[in-house]
Amino acid sequence: MFSDAVSRYAAIGAKGITVWRSAIEGLGPTAAGRLARDQGLAIVSLCRGGFFVSGSEEGRRKAIDDNRRCIEEAATLGAPLVVLVCGADPGVSLPEARAQIEESISALVPDAAASGVRLAIEPLHPMYAGDRSAVNTLAQARAICSRVDSPWVGIAVDVYHTWWDERLEGELAACGAEGRLFSFHISDWLTPTRDLLEDRGIMGEGCIPIREIRGWAERAGFRGFIEVEIFSRRLWEMDQDTYLERIAAAFLSHA
Amino acid sequence: MFSDAVSRYAAIGAKGITVWRSAIEGLGPTAAGRLARDQGLAIVSLCRGGFFVSGSEEGRRKAIDDNRRCIEEAATLGAPLVVLVCGADPGVSLPEARAQIEESISALVPDAAASGVRLAIEPLHPMYAGDRSAVNTLAQARAICSRVDSPWVGIAVDVYHTWWDERLEGELAACGAEGRLFSFHISDWLTPTRDLLEDRGIMGEGCIPIREIRGWAERAGFRGFIEVEIFSRRLWEMDQDTYLERIAAAFLSHA
Numbered sequence: 001m002f003s004d005a006v007s008r009y010a011a012i013g014a015k016g017i018t019v020w021r022s023a024i025e026g027l028g029p030t031a032a033g034r035l036a037r038d039q040g041l042a043i044v045s046l047c048r049g050g051f052f053v054s055g056s057e058e059g060r061r062k063a064i065d066d067n068r069r070c071i072e073e074a075a076t077l078g079a080p081l082v083v084l085v086c087g088a089d090p091g092v093s094l095p096e097a098r099a100q101i102e103e104s105i106s107a108l109v110p111d112a113a114a115s116g117v118r119l120a121i122e123p124l125h126p127m128y129a130g131d132r133s134a135v136n137t138l139a140q141a142r143a144i145c146s147r148v149d150s151p152w153v154g155i156a157v158d159v160y161h162t163w164w165d166e167r168l169e170g171e172l173a174a175c176g177a178e179g180r181l182f183s184f185h186i187s188d189w190l191t192p193t194r195d196l197l198e199d200r201g202i203m204g205e206g207c208i209p210i211r212e213i214r215g216w217a218e219r220a221g222f223r224g225f226i227e228v229e230i231f232s233r234r235l236w237e238m239d240q241d242t243y244l245e246r247i248a249a250a251f252l253s254h255a
Numbered sequence: 256m257f258s259d260a261v262s263r264y265a266a267i268g269a270k271g272i273t274v275w276r277s278a279i280e281g282l283g284p285t286a287a288g289r290l291a292r293d294q295g296l297a298i299v300s301l302c303r304g305g306f307f308v309s310g311s312e313e314g315r316r317k318a319i320d321d322n323r324r325c326i327e328e329a330a331t332l333g334a335p336l337v338v339l340v341c342g343a344d345p346g347v348s349l350p351e352a353r354a355q356i357e358e359s360i361s362a363l364v365p366d367a368a369a370s371g372v373r374l375a376i377e378p379l380h381p382m383y384a385g386d387r388s389a390v391n392t393l394a395q396a397r398a399i400c401s402r403v404d405s406p407w408v409g410i411a412v413d414v415y416h417t418w419w420d421e422r423l424e425g426e427l428a429a430c431g432a433e434g435r436l437f438s439f440h441i442s443d444w445l446t447p448t449r450d451l452l453e454d455r456g457i458m459g460e461g462c463i464p465i466r467e468i469r470g471w472a473e474r475a476g477f478r479g480f481i482e483v484e485i486f487s488r489r490l491w492e493m494d495q496d497t498y499l500e501r502i503a504a505a506f507l508s509h510a
Contacts, residue, residue, distance in 0.1 A: 090446045090462035094419065127382045129419035130462045131446040136419050164349065164384035164391055191345045191385040193451055207345035207385045 002027055003035050008241070010039035012248040016225045018045045019077060021070065029077035037078070044225045045081035045120070045156075045183060046074040052104035053087035053097040053134060063087070064104055068111050075115040081182055082112075083156050084121050088134040097134035102144050105153060112152040120156035120182040121145065125164075127196055138162055138171035145180050156183035157217060158229065160200055163189060163208040169216045176220025184217050186210050186255050187230040198231045202246055204254035214255060226255055257282055261294045263496065267503040271297035271480045274332060276325065284332035292333070299480045300336040300375070300411075300438060301329040307359035308342035308352040308389060318342070319359055323366050330370040336437060337367075338411050339376050343389040352389035357399050360408060367407040375411035375437040376400065382451055393417055393426035400435050411438035412472065413484065415455060418444060418463040424471045431475025439472050441465050441510055442485040453486045457501055458509035465510050481510055 002023050009017055017036055024032040036043050049070040054060045067082075074082050086101040088094075105119060112119050123141045124133035135141050141155045155175055162168055175181045188206030193199050203210050214226060228247055235243055257278050264272055272291055279287040291298050304325040309315045322337075329337050341356040343349075360374060367374050376396045379388035390396050396410045410430055417423055430436045443461030448454050458465050469481060483502055490498055 093464060094421070098421070125381060126419040127380065127448070127451075130444050130448075137421075140421055164381040166349070166353070166392075166395060189385050193382070193385075196382075196448055196451065209348060 002032055006036045006039045006041055008244055010041055012244050014041065014248075016042035016044045016227075018047050018083070018227055018229075019043060019079065020047050021073065024077075029073045033076070033078040042225070043077060043079045044227060045083050046070065046077055046079040047083045048085050048122075049082045049119070050084035050122075050133075051087035052101050053089045053092050054100070055089060055091045060100060060104065064107055067104070067108055071108065071111050071115050071117050071119075074117045079117065081118045081120055083183065084119055085124065086121060086133045086135045088129055088131050090130050094129065094134050098140070098144075101134060102147060105144065106148050109148065109150045109152055113150070117152075118182055119153050121153070122156040122158060122183075122185075123161055125161040136161075137165055137167070138175060139167060142171065142175055142178070142180065145178070151179070154180035154182035156185065157181065158185035158187075159208050159210055159213050160185070160187045160189060160229075163213065168213065172213075172216045172220045176217070176222060181217060181220055181222045182224070183227065184214065184222055184224060185227045185229040186214070187228065188254075195233065198233045198236075200230045200232050202230060202235065203228070203250040205250075210255050226251075228255075257287055258290050261291050261296055263499055265294035265296055267499050269296065269503075271299045271482075273300045273302050273338070273482055273484075274298060274334065275302050276328065279332075284328045288331070288333040297480070298332060298334045299482060300338050301325065301332055301334040302338045303340045303377075304337045304374070305339035305356075305377075305388075306342035307356050308344045308347050309355070310344060310346045315355060315359065319362055322359070322363055326363065326366050326370050326372045326374075329372045334372065336373045336375055338438065339374055340379065341376060341388045341390045343384055343386050345385050349384065349389050353395070353399075356389060357402060360399065361403050364403065364405045364407055368405070372407075373437055374408050376408070377411040377413060377438075377440075378416055379413075380416040391416075392420055392422070393430060394422060397426065397430055397433070397435065400433070406434070409435040409437035411440065412436065413440035413442075414463050414465055414468050415440070415442045415444060415484075418468065423468065427468075427471045427475045431472070431477060436472060436475055436477045437479070438482065439469065439477055439479060440482045440484045441469070442483065443509075450488065453488045453491075455485045455487050457485060457490065458483070458505040460505075469510060481506075483510075 188201035
């Protein structure tokens, strides 16, 4: 339950929360925002918009409509930002998917501006290029931002998706210089990784140089929240209070 | 059995084979080479050398020794090329791993030249950056080739590892212009992919534009074999003659 989550997050000393849309479906954004703020938590972002890519015009239109609702929901919740997982479709070529994404984000800029909600393109790991995001590197996300050219559109950087990229340090610097570094997510890459979606590690369990990458982001001017985002069937099965304590400890020692 | 494999490959019309070292361990390279040639198969390459990255000096030295044996084995087999899966280690940082790889390949150039065996760096998908290869893009492989600067060192391009990269077409062109395009591997990317290692698809089952990428490689001057390389527990479980027939049909319609 959302109320349970916010009180436990506050109890371990978390200062903010990114809210997943599905987590507040019954509750609604007004009540959810109040619950979080009552616990002293800042609302960092609403997760997630995007999934713009479709083989049909109708699919694309529906996606844009849903993103409009998402932006409104963020405004009501009091979230200054929506994270965009941009989408991909095995039946749509990557160049076409990338064009659809850029066009859809451009179409949403007036909504973002009117609601005062920023949009953060999250480049996803190349292993998701077939079905979740055709935006797979920070360089690509930056190029989209330059062309869309709005102060309401920037980038969410997740070390899990980007750590392998030899251009990462330079891209982060450029991203910061352009004022596009909106969010920063952390978790760790396990070897072996047993599932493409739900086998992330707690910081320190894997091989990502999280503190180094965080340093690059902060040298590039990033001053926002360092957000922990771990999808893991293994960790979801353990006692969730213990899990939260492990996250808090790992945050201090590895992030 | 290797003898079984070569006769079945020949029977479906294959003109060449890349030999895995483990597949000829008992048989030895001389006999294996004869068996393949007796079936009219060209030997395309020996797979695989590499795994240069280690946290210890001894580990690195052992890797180079093993690669020397691999090059000799290729020469005995009659393989003009060794495919290098360059290695990665969760305990070694990516910049350090990349430096180790480059240094090791440079150290092997005299052996390659003496044996008349070319070395092909295979960039592996970023999902293997933690444990199999710290070389994850064609751009990185090309940069290593430029610095090592030997006609014996080039690149093996596998569409499975590289299809997501928006720079792929341009990188293939550059790679060809530099005379580095040594090998070309195909298979398909499934959505969802259920295993990081052994869930590839037959050409046409997934979302990789194989024929388009092959066109880019051939426009860049590539005239070598188009090699099918599919790791799949699902497909390995089916009747293997049927599997071969499906591969042959898919090759004609999708590659």
